[in-house]
Amino acid sequence: MSEAEPTIFVIDDDPSVRQSLESLIKSVGWRVRIYGSAPEFLGSGHLDAPGCIVLDVRLPGLSGLDLQQALLRAKSHLPVIFITGHGDIPMSVQAMKAGAVEFLPKPFREQDLLDALKLALDRDRTTRQQRAELAALRTRYDSVTPREQQVMGLLVTGLLNKEIAATLGVSEVTIKVHRSQIMQKMQADSLANLVRMAERLGIPASKS
Amino acid sequence: MFNPTNYAITPHSVGPWVGGVLIAMLGIAVLVRERGSRVSLTLCLLTISCAIWLLSAGTLYSTLHEPLALWWAKAEHFGVVFIPSLLLIFTLAFVQRVHEFRAVAWGSLVVSGLLYVSVLATDRFITGVYHYAWGYYPRYGPLSLPFLVFFFSLLLGSIRFLWIEHTRAVHGIPRHRVKALLIALGIGYWGAVDFLGAYGIPFYPFGYVAVLGFVVLMFVAVWRYRLLEITPALAAEQIIDTMADALLVLDHEGTVRAANQAAFQLFGYPKAEIVGKPIAATLGNLFGKETLKALADTGVMREYETDYCTQQGKILTLDIMGSVTRDLVGYPLAFVFITRDVTERKEAEEALRKAKTELAHVTRVMTMGEMVASIAHEITQPLTAVLTNGQACLRWLARESPNLDEAREAVRHIIQDGSRAGEVIQRIRALVKKTESESAWLDINGVIHEVIDLTHSEILRNHVVLRTDLADGLPAVLGDRIQLQQVLLNLVINAIEAMSTVEYRRRELLVTSHRDESDGVVVSVCDSGVGLNSQEIDRLFDAYYTTKPHGLGMGLSISRSIIQAHSGRLWATANDGRGATLHFALPTVQPRVP
Numbered sequence: 001m002s003e004a005e006p007t008i009f010v011i012d013d014d015p016s017v018r019q020s021l022e023s024l025i026k027s028v029g030w031r032v033r034i035y036g037s038a039p040e041f042l043g044s045g046h047l048d049a050p051g052c053i054v055l056d057v058r059l060p061g062l063s064g065l066d067l068q069q070a071l072l073r074a075k076s077h078l079p080v081i082f083i084t085g086h087g088d089i090p091m092s093v094q095a096m097k098a099g100a101v102e103f104l105p106k107p108f109r110e111q112d113l114l115d116a117l118k119l120a121l122d123r124d125r126t127t128r129q130q131r132a133e134l135a136a137l138r139t140r141y142d143s144v145t146p147r148e149q150q151v152m153g154l155l156v157t158g159l160l161n162k163e164i165a166a167t168l169g170v171s172e173v174t175i176k177v178h179r180s181q182i183m184q185k186m187q188a189d190s191l192a193n194l195v196r197m198a199e200r201l202g203i204p205a206s207k208s
Numbered sequence: 209m210f211n212p213t214n215y216a217i218t219p220h221s222v223g224p225w226v227g228g229v230l231i232a233m234l235g236i237a238v239l240v241r242e243r244g245s246r247v248s249l250t251l252c253l254l255t256i257s258c259a260i261w262l263l264s265a266g267t268l269y270s271t272l273h274e275p276l277a278l279w280w281a282k283a284e285h286f287g288v289v290f291i292p293s294l295l296l297i298f299t300l301a302f303v304q305r306v307h308e309f310r311a312v313a314w315g316s317l318v319v320s321g322l323l324y325v326s327v328l329a330t331d332r333f334i335t336g337v338y339h340y341a342w343g344y345y346p347r348y349g350p351l352s353l354p355f356l357v358f359f360f361s362l363l364l365g366s367i368r369f370l371w372i373e374h375t376r377a378v379h380g381i382p383r384h385r386v387k388a389l390l391i392a393l394g395i396g397y398w399g400a401v402d403f404l405g406a407y408g409i410p411f412y413p414f415g416y417v418a419v420l421g422f423v424v425l426m427f428v429a430v431w432r433y434r435l436l437e438i439t440p441a442l443a444a445e446q447i448i449d450t451m452a453d454a455l456l457v458l459d460h461e462g463t464v465r466a467a468n469q470a471a472f473q474l475f476g477y478p479k480a481e482i483v484g485k486p487i488a489a490t491l492g493n494l495f496g497k498e499t500l501k502a503l504a505d506t507g508v509m510r511e512y513e514t515d516y517c518t519q520q521g522k523i524l525t526l527d528i529m530g531s532v533t534r535d536l537v538g539y540p541l542a543f544v545f546i547t548r549d550v551t552e553r554k555e556a557e558e559a560l561r562k563a564k565t566e567l568a569h570v571t572r573v574m575t576m577g578e579m580v581a582s583i584a585h586e587i588t589q590p591l592t593a594v595l596t597n598g599q600a601c602l603r604w605l606a607r608e609s610p611n612l613d614e615a616r617e618a619v620r621h622i623i624q625d626g627s628r629a630g631e632v633i634q635r636i637r638a639l640v641k642k643t644e645s646e647s648a649w650l651d652i653n654g655v656i657h658e659v660i661d662l663t664h665s666e667i668l669r670n671h672v673v674l675r676t677d678l679a680d681g682l683p684a685v686l687g688d689r690i691q692l693q694q695v696l697l698n699l700v701i702n703a704i705e706a707m708s709t710v711e712y713r714r715r716e717l718l719v720t721s722h723r724d725e726s727d728g729v730v731v732s733v734c735d736s737g738v739g740l741n742s743q744e745i746d747r748l749f750d751a752y753y754t755t756k757p758h759g760l761g762m763g764l765s766i767s768r769s770i771i772q773a774h775s776g777r778l779w780a781t782a783n784d785g786r787g788a789t790l791h792f793a794l795p796t797v798q799p800r801v802p
Contacts, residue, residue, distance in 0.1 A: 013668075014589045016625045020596035023618050027603035027611075058668045085585035085592075085665070107592040110599035 006051040006121050007031040011041050011067070012083070013059050017106070021054060024110060025117070038062035038070070047076040050128060052101070052120035054113075057084040057091055065091065068098050077127055079120035083108065134200060137186075141201055144185050149203075151178040155191070156198040214276050220342035221266040227416035228262030230423045231255045238430055246306070250298040257294050260287030262416055265402075269343030277337045277344035284346070285327045285334065289355065292362035293320040295393075299366040302389065303373040319358060326351050340410050348406040356403065363397060388429035396422030454547040460540050462487045462500060474549055476519040494528070495545060503530045504540045513550070525554040564769065569642045571762050572694050575701060576640055582665035583636055590629040597622045635662060638690055645691060645773075649684040652692075652721055652729050652794070659696040660719065663704075667717065670704050677720040682729050683796040687774045692794075695767040695778070699733040699790045702763065706737030706787065713786070728776070728796035734789040745780050745788075767792075 008025050010032060012018045018034045025032040031051075035041040038059055053071075057064040068080055082095045082103045092103040101123065102116035144152065154164045161179065165172040188194040235255025242248040264284035271277040293316035300306045300313055327333045335349035370390050377383040399415030399422075448455055454471035458464055464482050472479055477490050487495050494516060503509050509530035516524050527550045533542040576583065601618035604611045635658060656678060667674050700717070707715040718734040740748065749768045764778075771778040776794040783789055 014593070016590055016593035016621065016628070017596070019621060020593040020600065020618075020625075023614065023621070024596045024600035024603070027600045027607075027614065058665070060668055061673070063671075083592075085588040086581055086669070106588045107595045110596060113596075 005031060006124060007033055007046070007049055008051055008054060008117060008121075009033050009035065009041060009046060009078070010054045011035045011038060011059070011064070012054075012056040013037060014056070017056070017083075021113075024113075028114060028117075030117070030121075038064070038067040041067070042070065047071065047074055047078065049078075050124055052079040052081065052117065052124055054081050054083060054117070057082055057095070058086070065094060065098075068095065068100065072098065077124070077131070079123050081113070081116045081120055083113075137197055137201055140186050141197075141203075144182060148178050148182050148185070151175060152182050152186075152194070152198065153203060155179065155182070156195045156203065209276060209279065214272055215267075215270045216272055217270045218343055221270045223414070224262040224266035224269070224416040227419045227423070228259040228266065231262065231419055232259035234423050234426055235259070237427075241430070247298070247301045250294065250301045254291070254294040254298045257287040257290040258419060260284070261291065262287075262419060265413070265416075268345070271344050274337055274339075274344070278334070278346075281334055281337055281344070281346035282327055286324060289323045289327065290317075290320045292359045293317050295366050296362045299369045303369050305369070316362060323351075323355050323358070338405065338408065340405065342412060345405045345413070347408070348403075352406065359400075363400075367393065384432075385429060388425065388432075392422050392425035392429060395425060451546075452548075454549075456482075456487075456491075456495070456545045456547070458487055458495065458500070458543040458545070460542070462495075462497065464490075465542065471547070474524075474547065494526070494547075495543075499530075500543055503532055503543055507532050523551075524549055525551045564766075565642070565644065567762065568691065568694065568766050568770065569640075571698075571766050572690075573640050575694075575697060575763070576636065578701070579663070579666055582663070582669060583632075585665040586632045586662065587629050590625040590632070593625040594622050594629070597625070632662075639693065639697075641690075643690060645688045647686055647688055650687055650689055650692065652682055652685050652731060653678045655689060655692050655696060656719060656721060656731065659693050659700060663697065663700050666701070666704060670708060670715065672704055672707060672715040672717050674717045674719070677718065679720075679722045682721060682723055685729055685774075685794040685796055687794060688770075691770045692774070695770050695792060696731065696733070698763045698767050699792075702790070703733050703735035703737065706735050706739075708737075710737060723796075724793060728794050730791055730793045732789050732791045734783065734787065736783075736785070736787040739786055740780060740782050740788045742782075745782065748780050749778070764790075 008030050010018055010021045010025070012021070012034075013036055015036070018036065022032050022034050033044075033046070035044065039062060041053075055064045055067060059067070062070075064082060064084075071078060071080070079101045080095075080099070081101050082092070083106055084091070084103070085106045095103050101120040102112075104112055104116065141149075150168070151164060154167060159167070161175045162172045165175045168175070182188075183194065186194060186197055188197060232255055235252035238248045238255075239252040261284055264280050264287065268277055268280040268284060271280055293313075296316050297306070297313045300309050306313060323333070330351065332349045333351040333355070334346045336347045338345045338347050367390065370386055370393070374383065374386040374390060377386055396418055398418035401411060401418075402413040402415035404411040405413050448466075448468045451468055451470055454474040455466070455468040456464060456471055457466040463486050464484065467479070467482050472482065475482070475491060482490055488497075494514065499509075509528065512528045512530075514526055514528065516526050518524060527548045529546045529548075531544050532540045533544065535541050597618040601615045601622070604615040604618065639662075656676070660674065660676065700719070703717050707717070714736060716736045718732075720732045720734070722730055724730045749764050768778045771792045771794070774794055776792055778790070778792040780788055780790050
């Protein structure tokens with residue numbers, strides 16, 4: 001399957017519901033895969049695939065909520081839309097707290113489901129993009145030498161070159177060389193840009 | 209003969225005379241005390257033959273002349289020859305086997321008669337008289353030998369009959385009575401020593417002493433135990449008058465020959481209008497020609513229930529039993545009808561049945577109420593599928609190039625799911641509907657599947673894992689589908705509830721069906737819940753007994769009465785490991801091939 005095209009994973013023990021969702025989702029033009037139980041999905045190897053999950057709360061054996069927890073533990077970022085035949089409130093609260101996109105009581109309006117699916121897929125795409133960017137940023141940061149990282153830490157706190165030189169006990173020229181290396185390696189076109197990158201990487205601003 | 213100069217009374221005569229008088233008194237006393245019975249009549253005849261022997265013998269000893277002595281000896285034998293046959297007949301009457309041995313009884317009497325003819329007509333039996341110290345005594349000739357054989361054979365025969373009766377009799381009065389009679393006879397038969405003198409052996413004839421012993425013992429026995437078994441025939445009139453049921457006796461032409469007070473009251477006719485009149489004039493509807501003919505053919509009529517409108521216009525339910533009395537060739541002589549008014553019982557039964565149906569319905573509805581969330585889910589599922597497929601169908605059609613195959617497939621599923629939802633609703637409606645019981649041949653596995661479908665959500669909701677092990681090829685059971693579903697539903701819900709507090713173990717529900725040679729088909733519902741102790745098992749099926757905080761305690765009690773109404777049984781067992789199993793067995797009768 002292509003990395004780019006998202007798939008919607010439907011997990012429901014009721015064959016009729018499963019089939020109808022498959023047909024509806026296909027009619028909208030999305031890719032869909034159906035599963036009868038939670039373990040069946042866990043064994044499918046699609047935990048990292050792009051897309052989202054439509055999950056029945058009550059499944060025999062491992063329940064929908066159990067599966068949601070299992071996905072979190074497995075660091076799967078697939079957004080989950082819950083559907084349930086017994087719209088009970090405590091469950092929906094628990095599901096939403098654990099990060100579910102939507103909690104739809106059966107029978108639902110198809111538009112609500114499609115909206116939720118759209119939202120989930122958007123969210124998946126966004127988070128996937130963010131994670132990709134972060135990963136790229138981290139790779140760049142990893143290519144920066146330890147000394148340069150030290151300089152960068154001081155740089156993003158807003159210190160001037162000579163202040164940094166004084167702090168580290170080296171010449172201002174040396175700092176300038178480090179700085180241009182950092183800007184190049186991090187592909188930052190301005191100091192402001194570098195500061196944002198450092199924030200995203202969670203680099204603490206050094207004091208001394 | 210009546211000239212006193214021919215006699216000189218000796219002390220030897222006194223014994224036989226006293227014996228004779230006493231034994232005759234015994235016979236008459238018994239006849240008076242137990243009047244009318246065959247046993248007392250035959251005993252009386254026996255005592256009279258003994259009395260003839262003893263009184264004549266006593267007189268014989270006091271006789272002075274030989275010709276007169278010979279006359280008394282022959283008179284004496286009028287009693288003696290009949291003693292064995294009358295004893296046999298008395299014994300047969302006593303053990304109530306006269307009918308069986310009627311020919312033997314008559315034969316023995318004839319032999320006795322012939323023997324007496326030989327006494328009178330020839331001098332080969334009594335050839336003359338001896339004169340002993342105690343007086344004259346008969347002298348036996350060759351014809352006496354067959355008599356002795358006859359005498360002792362019948363003696364042994366009688367004792368044998370009594371012995372058989374003795375071994376057969378249960379404890380208590382009948383056994384005591386036979387035993388007393390055996391002892392009395394054993395003593396009385398020592399009187400046979402009197403035969404010795406007749407063959408020239410001068411042995412004093414103390415037979416009267418034995419007879420006196422017999423008399424005393426018989427008196428005691430009759431006094432204490434009575435001879436007569438009180439039989440229904442003895443008290444027929446009292447029984448008929450006391451009967452609460454109406455009795456009608458008809459002859460073969462359909463004329464009423466007898467009726468009791470209860471009959472006049474029940475049917476509302478006075479005696480004069482019924483007795484002696486043809487039945488057709490009054491109760492022709494109830495006891496018509498066809499009824500009589502059918503009864504004549506079958507011989508007995510039982511559990512025949514019919515409605516009858518009295519003259520006062522009241523509708524009664526009658527239970528009629530009938531039987532036939534036949535003559536020797538089997539032609540019906542009389543028809544006996546016993547009629548019982550079961551109106552009140554019927555009404556009570558009907559009321560009870562209605563109350564039971566009502567109660568079963570109420571508990572069913574309550575069970576369904578407890579499951580309402582799960583039931584809603586059972587309808588929600590197909591409904592969701594219908595709606596989703598409908599939308600999908602619209603979307604397939606609304607495409608730039610409509611995908612008809614997918615649309616058609618979606619519609620096909622809509623129809624399927626729609627009918628599935630319909631089935632669920634029908635099943636629920638059947639369970640909550642108030643219906644009269646209806647019996648049909650059922651596949652028990654089908655019933656199990658329906659209940660499992662219905663409880664599917666309830667099982668999921670409680671995190672229970674369901675397993676089934678249903679035997680193939682089970683014979684059909686005759687029963688009411690809804691009631692059996694109710695029982696099974698009750699067992700499954702109970703099992704789920706029993707496991708609701710189980711936290712760190714698998715909650716497992718196992719439903720099985722199998723064939724059992726003795727019980728027919730057995731269905732078991734096994735849980736891994738808290739289980740039952742023996743005290744709980746004992747009380748489980750009592751009404752109002754419950755282990756649940758919100759239970760009414762009616763479920764299992766009603767389930768059991770439903771199963772019992774199906775001629776089956778419902779019972780509980782504790783599991784080896786954890787939890788309990790409830791079983792019910794239903795009898796299987798192969799349906800008749802139409």
